[in-house]
Amino acid sequence: MTHPDPEYPLSDLALARRLEAAEGSANAAFVASRARLQPEVGATWKEVAGTLVMFDGVGSPLTQTFGLGTLGEATDAALGEIEGFMHERGAEVFHEVSPMAGMPLLDVLASRGYRPVELTSVMHRPTTIPVPGAETQVRVRRVEPGEVDVWADTAARGWGETPELAEFMRAFGTITATAEGAVPFLAEVEGEPVATGALAMHGGVALLAGASTVPAARKQGAQRALLQARLRxxxxxxxxxxxxxxxxxxASQRNAERQGFRIAYTRIKWHLPPAEK
Structure with a gap:
């Protein structure tokens, strides 16, 4: 009989609460950063019966909730308040839901007209186990306060094949790098920035985000070096x-699994379609 690795926690409700709280906290900080840098968007967030509710502008992927059914109760009153919060701002309603919330929540969402629109593998690994892979000459360092534009420009260059997306990522990167609690990192080769990564910490969990590598520097170990530095x-x-x-x-999931990540659960994003007029 095999036994689970003692360094990896079991996939259960307690783990889901830790992971959902970490991601929700990081996204709330992002929304607060957006509100500070772009007040015209009207970005804001609130907590409704334990669920974290984000408005980052109409159409933003961060305009949604986190922790419904795991951090917060999914009562009719709570769902009604959340839906009203979004509709007042002209936004549609999305919930990211862990399967650890249980089948009753899925029945509630279906009964209110929600439908599933997206799946995400939520992955985790201990920070202390080694990262597999060969050594690299890439140098990784934390970004200094005056280098936010450098970090954002490098992140955008990683999406340079699509100019419209690159411009979006440049603005997104500036907000990410200046969010409270965010720790951005830069990878360099011979002094030139070639890749980015960031993390945010909450409740003993480090959320890794902001991964981008300029096309000419790919397959040189930059993201592995960034992962090692952030885990340390x-x-x-x-x-x-x-x-x-x-x-x-x-490919992102496969690469993460090669670096020691395991799937904790597959999260479902639920969408409430607009009412027909």
Whole structure:
């Protein structure tokens, strides 16, 4: 009989609460950063019966909830308040829901007209186990306060094949790098910035995000070096777990699994279609 690795926590409701709280906290900080840098968007967030509710502008992927059914109760009153919060701002309603919330919640969402629209593999790994892979000459360092534009420009260059997306990512990167609690990192080769990564910490969990590598520097170990640096930083600051999200079956998920990540659960995004007029 095999036994679970003692360094990896079991996938249960307690783990889901830690992971959902970490991601929700990081996204709330992002929304607050958006509100500070772009007040015209009207970005704001609130907590409704334990669920974190984000408005980051109409159409933003961060305009949604986190923790419904795990951090917060999914009562009719709570759902009504959340839906009203979004509709007042002209936004549609989306919930990211862990399966650890249980089948009753899915029945409630279906009965209110929601439908599933997206899946995410929520992945985790201990911060202290080694990252597999060869050594690299890439140098990784934390970004200094005056280098936010450098970090955002480098992140955008990683999406340079699509100019419209690159411009979006540049603005997104500036907000990410200046959010409260965010720790951005830069990878360099011979002094030139080639890749980015960031983390945010909450409750002993480090959420990894902001991964981007300029096309000419890919397959040189930049993201592996960034992962090593961020895990070391997180462990030194009291985090025992790191987490990230990926599309199920994607190259990002496969790469993460090669780096020691395991799937904790597959999260479902639910959407409430607009009422027909």
């Amino acid at each position: 930083f997180a462990a030194e600051h009291g985090c025992d777990l790191a987490m990230m999200g990926a599309e199920p079956g994607s």
